[in-house]
Amino acid sequence: MKEKIKNQRGFVQIPILTAIVVGILAVSGIGYFSVKQYQNYQVVKNEKEKIAQEVQQQKDSEVEKLKQEVEALKNKKPEIVTQTITKEIPAQSTEITVAELNKYITGVVKISCGSTSGSGTLAKSGANKYLVLTNRHVVNNLSTNTPCLVAVEDTDGNGLGGFMTGSTISSWNNLADVAVLDLRIWDKMPNLGEGFAITSIENLNYNISLLKNCPEFMPVGSPVVIVGYPAYSEQQIIVGGVSMGATLSRIVSNGIISGYDATILFSELPYKNYFISAKIDSGNSGGIAFSKNENGLCNLGIPTWLTIGNYETQGLVQNIHNVFYTK
Numbered sequence: 567m568k569e570k571i572k573n574q575r576g577f578v579q580i581p582i583l584t585a586i587v588v589g590i591l592a593v594s595g596i597g598y599f600s601v602k603q604y605q606n607y608q609v610v611k612n613e614k615e616k617i618a619q620e621v622q623q624q625k626d627s628e629v630e631k632l633k634q635e636v637e638a639l640k641n642k643k644p645e646i647v648t649q650t651i652t653k654e655i656p657a658q659s660t661e662i663t664v665a666e667l668n669k670y671i672t673g674v675v676k677i678s679c680g681s682t683s684g685s686g687t688l689a690k691s692g693a694n695k696y697l698v699l700t701n702r703h704v705v706n707n708l709s710t711n712t713p714c715l716v717a718v719e720d721t722d723g724n725g726l727g728g729f730m731t732g733s734t735i736s737s738w739n740n741l742a743d744v745a746v747l748d749l750r751i752w753d754k755m756p757n758l759g760e761g762f763a764i765t766s767i768e769n770l771n772y773n774i775s776l777l778k779n780c781p782e783f784m785p786v787g788s789p790v791v792i793v794g795y796p797a798y799s800e801q802q803i804i805v806g807g808v809s810m811g812a813t814l815s816r817i818v819s820n821g822i823i824s825g826y827d828a829t830i831l832f833s834e835l836p837y838k839n840y841f842i843s844a845k846i847d848s849g850n851s852g853g854i855a856f857s858k859n860e861n862g863l864c865n866l867g868i869p870t871w872l873t874i875g876n877y878e879t880q881g882l883v884q885n886i887h888n889v890f891y892t893k
Contacts, residue, residue, distance in 0.1 A: 662791045662856060666863045667818065672720055673771040674853055676795045676814055677731075679705050679714035683814070685794035685853030685869075686716065688749070689775035696749040696767050697775075698731055700852030701870050705735060705745050716749065718770060719816060727764035728752050741835050742888045743870050745852075779886045780857050780864035782837050788823045792844045792869055792881070794853025819845040823857070823866075827882055837885040839867070846872060846881035855883040 673688045677700055684704035689697040698716060705714060713730040720726055732748035749767060799815040821844030830839050842855065850869045857866035868889060871882040 660789055660858045660860070662789050662820065662858050662863065666858075667791065667793070667856070668721060670771070670773050670777060670854075670856075671793060671816070671818070672718070672726070673774040674793045674816060676717040676719075676816070677704060677714050677852065678717075679708050680712065682707060683795070684849055684851040687774045687852075687854050688718075688770055688772050689746075690772035691775075694768075696770070696772070698747045698749050699868070700745050700747070701868060702735070702737065702743050702745040703870075704852050705731075705747065708733060708735070713750070714747065715752070718765070723816065726770070729767065738890050738892050739835075741833055742884055742891065744868065744884070744889050774854060774865065777863065777865045778861075779890075780859070780866045782885070782887050784823055784840070784857055784859070784866065786823050786825060788857050788859065789820065790822055790840075790842045790844050790866060790883070791818060791820045791856045792842070792846050792850060792853065793818050793856070794846070794850035794869060796845075796847035797849040798847045799849070814849060821845070824880065830888075835885075835888040835891055837887045837891070839885050839888065840883045841873075842869075842881045842883055844881060848872065850881070 675686050675688060675698065677684050677686045677698065682704055684700060686698040686700035686704075689699050691697055698714075708714060711733050713733060716729040716731060718726040718729065730750050730752040732750060735745045735747060737744045737746055751767060794817065795814040796817050797814075799817045800812050801815070802812050821842050823840050824843045825841035827839035827841060830837070840855075844855075846869050851871075853869050855866040855869055857864055865886050867883045867886040869881055870884045873880045873882060
């Protein structure tokens with residue numbers, strides 16, 4: 567009986583021992599985990615503190631730098647700073663305006679010389695010397711002592727009177743196609759009634775003769791305006807179904823200098839003449855070609871010829887320096 571009890575006690579002690587061992591192992595595992603977790607926490611904490619110290623050091627460095635700059639400004643002697651302000655000036659327009667043309671346009675006149683007609687410009691030389699400048703080919707067939715008739719109009723195309731030219735033709739040279747004629751009162755001017763006032767010769771527009779000439783050489787692309795009485799402006803005057811003749815209108819056309827006349831190289835004239843894109847026709851001969859550069863409006867020359875291609879035409883302007891050329 568006693569032996570049986572002893573064995574039971576021994577059997578009971580083994581589970582208790584097992585439980586104690588398991589408990590010790592469990593407590594040991596928890597302790598290891600806690601230690602490891604604490605070590606990781608310390609690493610993160612140290613890293614954060616290190617970053618915080620670096621940020622603070624950077625801030626302190628910037629603050630110190632600003633302090634030094636402030637001190638330097640305090641100790642700096644005052645000085646006057648000058649600044650040059652440059653303003654961009656827009657390029658001057660080379661477009662020829664209506665206002666510019668209006669000053670000269672009434673100085674362009676219509677010339678009728680027998681069976682030929684063309685255009686001309688009024689000029690003044692000296693105190694009482696009034697002239698008409700045109701192309702020689704307009705007046706070439708002028709009979710001796712036979713004057714050309716000159717019609718002058720205002721800006722609206724209304725007549726300012728009829729005048730005549732002397733039969734004497736002069737020019738600055740025999741190389742350019744140019745003629746200079748005296749302007750006179752038309753002694754056979756018909757009486758058109760009291761309502762029609764003829765402007766006196768001295769009160770006509772001679773501003774073209776005062777306009778500066780363009781430079782001797784103008785570049786391709788420069789603007790051009792032609793003023794004259796071209797044939798395509800001709801209109802028949804019909805009164806009561808009866809034709810009373812025809813009239814030409816003063817026409818303004820514009821374009822550019824499109825090229826240079828190479829044939830001028832074979833003449834004795836020293837300056838290039840100009841091809842132009844502005845529309846011209848017979849009748850424009852003897853009128854005027856305006857151009858413009860950075861110095862303003864200028865006299866380019868006299869429209870004189872028309873070249874005809876297969877499908878297009880080009881006008882030719884005599885360089886004003888060839889017109890006035892003297893050896």
